[in-house]
Amino acid sequence: MADGSFTLFPGKECEIYIDEISPQGLPSRCWVKRQAFSDLSVESWWHLVSEAGKGWRQNDIQIFGQLYKEPRLTAWWGPAYQYASVKWPHRAMSAEMKELTARVEALANFSYNGVLVNGYRDGQDSMGWHRDNEPEIDTASIASLSLGATRTFKVRDRRNKKVTNIELEHGDLLVMEHLQEAHDHSVPKRTKVATPRMNFTFRRLV
């Protein structure tokens, strides 16, 4: 359940899940604008990513010295970027991606220069607990757009282990502001889900 709501602009009410002061004294929030992008089609965007450049990648990740395939597909647009053992070269945003970014920026009131696209083929695909706190990411705002199947987005407070579950549906926009300092997040498997989900995570690399 959301803790409250606020109005970004008239007619644009959002659900607030976390609203606090971060350990470094910054305003830290996690909020969701429901159905902001429900006009988009997951099929068309999946196809668009498949056709762009090298298309989807399934990266190897190293855990305790062992290589595993990430349990999802990914693609990147933006400056050269690296996390864990994954390296993305610079890739200029396509016209469609620029247009999508501009729509997200208008709602989140922030400017992003990169987008990581995650493709969850079905409920077996997932994303483990992590922070998105690489030094080059500006954690003042990270925006996450969901298309397709409903999946649970979990946010965990590292100080008290409290977990907030947020059901993200087709077209929802979730925004994390200064949340990385004290919170991790994940998208667990949901084995009964048989349909794909796409997630676009907009970041500002500095």
Ligand SMILES: O=C(O)CCC(=O)C(=O)O
């Ligand atoms: O799929 C999601 O909703 C989360 C994506 C995410 O956490 C990330 O790209 O860092």
